[in-house]
Amino acid sequence: MxxxxxxxxxxxxxxxxxxxxxxxxxxxxxxxxxxxxxxxxxxxxxxxxxxxxxxxxxxxxxxxxxxxxxxxxxxxxxxxxxxxxxxxxxxxxxxxxxxxxxxxxxxxxxxxxxxxxxxxxxxxxxxxxxxxxxxxxxxxxxxxxxxxxxxxxxxxxxxxxxxxxxxxxxxxxxxxxxxxxxxxxxxxxxxxxxxxxxPRDDTSSGLVAVARKAGPVYLAGGFIFLLMGTQPTLMPFHLAAHGLATPGARAIVLVAAPAAAMLSSIAYALIRGRIADRWMLVAATIASALGFAGMALWTGGTVPIAAASVAVGIGAGLSFPMVIRAAFRNVQPALHGYSIGLLNTGVFSGVFLSPFLFGPLQRAAGAPAMFGLCALIWLVFGAITASRRDWTRAAAGDMVIAAPGAAG
Missing domain, CATH: 1.20.1250.20 (MFS general substrate transporter like domains)
Structure with missing residues (x-):
């Protein structure tokens, strides 16, 4: 044990x-x-x-x-x-x-x-x-x-x-x-x-405690998946409206984002020690914002929209490991279970709410306006997050929070 x-x-x-x-x-x-x-x-x-x-x-x-x-x-x-x-x-x-x-x-x-x-x-x-x-x-x-x-x-x-x-x-x-x-x-x-x-939590208000300590972390996870949720739910209609009518053609584009996210997450795992968090966040923000902007400007063809989907996936794959890391780092070990639980709640609330929030906008103003708003949200999210010191500490910060009873 x-x-x-x-x-x-x-x-x-x-x-x-x-x-x-x-x-x-x-x-x-x-x-x-x-x-x-x-x-x-x-x-x-x-x-x-x-x-x-x-x-x-x-x-x-x-x-x-x-x-x-x-x-x-x-x-x-x-x-x-x-x-x-x-x-x-x-x-x-x-x-x-x-x-x-x-x-x-x-x-x-x-x-x-x-x-x-x-x-x-x-x-x-x-x-x-x-x-x-x-x-x-x-x-x-x-x-x-x-x-x-x-x-x-x-x-x-x-x-x-x-x-x-x-x-x-x-x-x-x-x-x-x-x-x-x-x-x-x-x-x-x-x-x-x-x-x-x-380590056990001796209090009876674990959820309240982690929400106070790391609320922005859970909101960040929700925001990322609120935007990523547009890919499986709303993107197919955008593709069909611009000529990608077959399931196979749409599948190429829809798979591109998770495939790119997978590769960029591996890259994060391998190169994190050599590149500061702030620059990783900047890279993630630029990639996803360009990807959503490309979706907004796209008018036809498989290659351009697949490239935009890859860019969105790169941003998600680089940023989400940082969110999980922050969910650990910002609370003491006795509250880690509550912290990861609340992060899951934020993430899947984002996925669940995505079509309800962005769907009406897509139907009313069109997919270009909807994806353009996603690009703007990513830019704002990235700028705010990269400016926060508690998101961009050195890796040694993880060592401190690992000790039982350490301060968040």
């Missing part, structure tokens, strides 16, 4: 735990990637027409509600029941949600399973991310955060492709097997790992 002392770059970590930590952000991503290819088939199975479509859309939206609620509950659950128990229970529930969804015969059990999948994914992700802060510090933590983001982006791409193939050849129930498989894999890794001891 790893003790409660401050971790260092030399802290030995066995491969089951190390592997589990790299996969910390995968479960929430699978909630976004697995069901969309099967939604039309689910709608037909549930009666078709408007009623079937509405139920299928609810099946896709309920995991996000579960992710938001799970983020609010995760810190308290970890503090009350311990990290190991929470991880094991969350992995079991994620696998059970896959079994329930894949065997559902009516709308009610399907919708319940989708909600549980989101709830379990959020707790599992929060727990593993909290464990990252408990066993790693400094450059080792930075590298791991970058690889976590990259594995999440990879699962968005791979999970969507595998889910589409399973649905095409075996029907709409088959993609739920991905939940079962990942839940069991997580269970095996956690059961075989020496789960770290996380």
């Amino acid at each position: 790893i003790g409660e002392g401050a971790p260092t770059a030399d802290t030995p970590i066995a491969w089951p735990l190390r592997t589990a930590l790299i996969l910390a952000l995968v479960a929430p991503t699978l909630n976004m990637a697995v069901l969309p290819p099967a939604l039309p088939m689910i709608a037909d199975y549930l009666g078709g027409g408007v009623a079937g479509e509405i139920t299928a859309q609810r099946a896709q939206s309920l995991p996000f509600l579960g992710l938001v609620i799970g983020g609010l509950l995760a810190g308290g659950l970890i503090a009350r029941f311990g990290l190991r128990r929470c991880l094991i229970l969350a992995a079991l529930c994620f696998a059970a949600a896959g079994l329930g969804g894949g065997s559902a015969r009516s709308a009610a059990p399907l919708l319940v399973s989708c909600f549980v999948a989101g709830l379990a994914a959020s707790v599992l992700s929060c727990g593993l991310t909290t464990a990252t802060g408990a066993v790693m510090a400094g450059d080792a933590r930075i590298r791991t955060l970058g690889f976590q983001t990259a594995s999440s982006d990879f699962s968005a791409i791979g999970g969507g492709i595998v889910a589409a193939m399973l649905a095409q050849f075996y029907g709409w129930r088959a993609p739920f097997a991905i939940y079962v498989g990942f839940g069991l894999l997580s269970l095996l890794l956690v059961a075989g790992a020496k789960t770290p001891v996380v």
Whole structure:
């Protein structure tokens, strides 16, 4: 059992735990990637027409509600029941949600399973991310955060492709097997790992405490995914309106952003020690702002819009590991579970709200105006964030916060 002392770059970590930590952000991503290819088939199975479509859309939206609620509950659950128990229970529930969804015969059990999948994914992700802060510090933590983001982006791409193939050849129930498989894999890794001891929070107001200490961090995560949420929900209509009418042509563009985010997250993990945070934020801001501006100005052709999508992905891939790092750094270790939980709540609230906030603007003023506003928001966000000292400290700041009871 790893003790409660401050971790260092030399802290030995066995491969089951190390592997589990790299996969910390995968479960929430699978909630976004697995069901969309099967939604039309689910709608037909549930009666078709408007009623079937509405139920299928609810099946896709309920995991996000579960992710938001799970983020609010995760810190308290970890503090009350311990990290190991929470991880094991969350992995079991994620696998059970896959079994329930894949065997559902009516709308009610399907919708319940989708909600549980989101709830379990959020707790599992929060727990593993909290464990990252408990066993790693400094450059080792930075590298791991970058690889976590990259594995999440990879699962968005791979999970969507595998889910589409399973649905095409075996029907709409088959993609739920991905939940079962990942839940069991997580269970095996956690059961075989020496789960770290996380300092306990002696207060009863963990969420309030972290909101006061690191509120801007959670807002930043929400802003990033509020903007990134326009890619899967609103971008397809923009593409179809300008001649990319086939699913294959649209897929090239839609996959470009998560693929670029994956590669830039890996780059962040590898080069962070040689480039200051402020300049990484400047690069992320310029890339995403140019990408959204390119989407606003685009009038046709696959290559220009794919290049714009790549630029947006680069900005997200560079910036989000910094957000996770700040969620650790700005609060003491006893509150890490609450901090990561509230970050998850901000992130998935952003994804959930994106089509509701930007959709009406796209319909009223057009996609160019909507993407132009996204570019402006990124510029403002980047300028404010890069000017804040608590976002641009040296990596040594992570070593301080790793000590139990350290000040935020």
